[in-house]
Amino acid sequence: MNIPKTSFPRIVIIGGGFAGIALAKKLSKQEVQVILLDKNNYHTFQPLLYQVSTGGLEPDSIAYPIRKILKDFPNFYFRLANVESINHQDKLVNTNIGELNFDYLVIASGSQTNYYGNSEIKKHSMAMKTIPQSLNLRSLILENFEDALLTPDLNERNALMNFVIVGGGPTGVELAGALAEIKKGILPKDYPDLDTRLAQIHIVQGENRLLYGMSNKSSEKAEKFLEKLGVHVWKNLRVTNYDGTTVTTNSDVSFETATVVWAAGVKGATINGIDAKDLIGPGNRIMVNEFNQVKGFSDIFAIGDIAFMKTKKFPNGLPMVAQPAIQQGRLLGENLIRIVKKKPLKSFVYKDKGSMATIGRNKAVVDLKKFKFQGVFAWYVWMFVHLFFIIGFRNRIIVFINWVYNYIRFDREARLIIRPYKKSHKS
Numbered sequence: 001m002n003i004p005k006t007s008f009p010r011i012v013i014i015g016g017g018f019a020g021i022a023l024a025k026k027l028s029k030q031e032v033q034v035i036l037l038d039k040n041n042y043h044t045f046q047p048l049l050y051q052v053s054t055g056g057l058e059p060d061s062i063a064y065p066i067r068k069i070l071k072d073f074p075n076f077y078f079r080l081a082n083v084e085s086i087n088h089q090d091k092l093v094n095t096n097i098g099e100l101n102f103d104y105l106v107i108a109s110g111s112q113t114n115y116y117g118n119s120e121i122k123k124h125s126m127a128m129k130t131i132p133q134s135l136n137l138r139s140l141i142l143e144n145f146e147d148a149l150l151t152p153d154l155n156e157r158n159a160l161m162n163f164v165i166v167g168g169g170p171t172g173v174e175l176a177g178a179l180a181e182i183k184k185g186i187l188p189k190d191y192p193d194l195d196t197r198l199a200q201i202h203i204v205q206g207e208n209r210l211l212y213g214m215s216n217k218s219s220e221k222a223e224k225f226l227e228k229l230g231v232h233v234w235k236n237l238r239v240t241n242y243d244g245t246t247v248t249t250n251s252d253v254s255f256e257t258a259t260v261v262w263a264a265g266v267k268g269a270t271i272n273g274i275d276a277k278d279l280i281g282p283g284n285r286i287m288v289n290e291f292n293q294v295k296g297f298s299d300i301f302a303i304g305d306i307a308f309m310k311t312k313k314f315p316n317g318l319p320m321v322a323q324p325a326i327q328q329g330r331l332l333g334e335n336l337i338r339i340v341k342k343k344p345l346k347s348f349v350y351k352d353k354g355s356m357a358t359i360g361r362n363k364a365v366v367d368l369k370k371f372k373f374q375g376v377f378a379w380y381v382w383m384f385v386h387l388f389f390i391i392g393f394r395n396r397i398i399v400f401i402n403w404v405y406n407y408i409r410f411d412r413e414a415r416l417i418i419r420p421y422k423k424s425h426k427s
């Protein structure tokens with residue numbers, strides 16, 4: 001991999017997501033050699049993927065080059081590499097560009113869409129976990145309307161304009177709200193010769209309320225906001241299959257649709273070699289102790305979505321959201337230096353800063369530790385927090401300008417079919 005050997009201990013990080021980047025930043029001025037491996041040369045700000053899917057933002061504004069993040073850090077190396085396996089006996093990682101030895105290894109590989117073993121759903125539905133997937137969804141949504149305009153078959157037209165979102169968490173809710181706003185504000189202008197009132201947006205939630213991880217009040221408000229926007233909210237309903245045409249559920253409700261977005265869950269993106277059954281906990285996540293050490297290892301760590309850390313408050317593991325990933329990355333940076341200096345390690349304590357979701361223009365719900373609020377103010381808070389956490393000054397400015405423009409003009413200019421997507425092309 002063309003990386004020099006030095007007298008410093010070598011720390012290899014797999015993954016430049018929230019966790020990996022927070023860790024790298026913490027190690028930036030230390031006497032260690034750090035090698036960050038990622039299969040993409042950019043960091044993705046996943047919370048805004050839905051805006052890329054719905055033409056609100058260009059993909060570049062939610063991505064940031066990893067090399068640029070690391071450019072001022074001495075003893076840092078980035079390699080664009082897909083890590084294929086880990087050989088813990090020989091302290092090696094095997095990648096598509098060769099092997100690399102490590103003194104300490106940090107797995108920060110995040111998560112992937114969980115289809116719960118249903119290959120039909122995996123084959124026919126759309127995921128929204130990466131930028132390419134979000135671009136596929138953007139193309140598909142727009143192509144559906146172009147096709148709806150042409151077909152003389154009413155059933156086919158309805159199916160093309162019928163959108164089913166599976167999963168009533170923040171991702172599903174935010175996407176449903178954005179689609180509803182497109183239906184209301186953009187479709188009638190773009191397609192004056194199509195009866196876009198026929199477009200339907202359904203959100204299907206297995207639990208008895210949306211935003212199950214948030215307060216009852218936020219769930220109720222989010223549901224009200226969505227219904228006001230014309231979204232059909234289905235609760236206590238589980239999707240059992242989708243064959244590319246019909247969505248079946250655990251009741252007699254079914255949907256004829258050309259587009260299903262699967263936002264019903266994620267699971268850990270494990271890597272061969274550290275995936276033995278006794279290392280993997282619920283959600284396909286790697287079991288770690290309070291120092292993020294992988295069960296049975298003192299020199300291999302896992303942080304972020306991939307790490308299953310059980311606490312008193314979170315017996316099913318910490319939530320798979322950005323804050324635990326960032327906080328674990330930061331503490332592990334400190335702990336790795338402690339290990340090198342032979343000092344005792346600090347235990348991880350999760351500081352829950354709350355959660356939030358936006359449903360659309362002037363509509364958001366925010367649950368903080370002491371305050372819970374919904375509506376316009378919550379929407380401003382949501383925007384401020386997201387702008388604050390996006391990496392890169394330019395990205396912040398671009399996202400801000402886009403949001404102001406979209407707000408004033410009731411518009412989403414990135415509704416472009418740059419890379420056409422046909423469902424039949426899906427492998």
Ligand SMILES: Cc1cc2nc3c(=O)[nH]c(=O)nc-3n(C[C@H](O)[C@H](O)[C@H](O)COP(=O)(O)OP(=O)(O)OC[C@H]3O[C@@H](n4cnc5c(N)ncnc54)[C@H](O)[C@@H]3O)c2cc1C
Nearest residue numbers: 015017018019038039046047083109110304305320321322
């Ligand atoms: C659509 C969506 C919306 C979300 N909204 C929110 C939100 O509003 N608020 C919130 O707090 N959280 C949100 N989340 C969750 C949040 O994005 C994750 O919890 C967070 O990204 C986890 O950080 P991580 O570093 O563990 O993993 P990630 O950020 O996923 O990073 C993992 C990195 O590892 C790399 N990688 C994986 N496998 C390999 C391999 N084998 N070889 C090389 N590189 C590899 C990937 O390319 C990636 O860069 C959302 C997630 C999604 C998908």
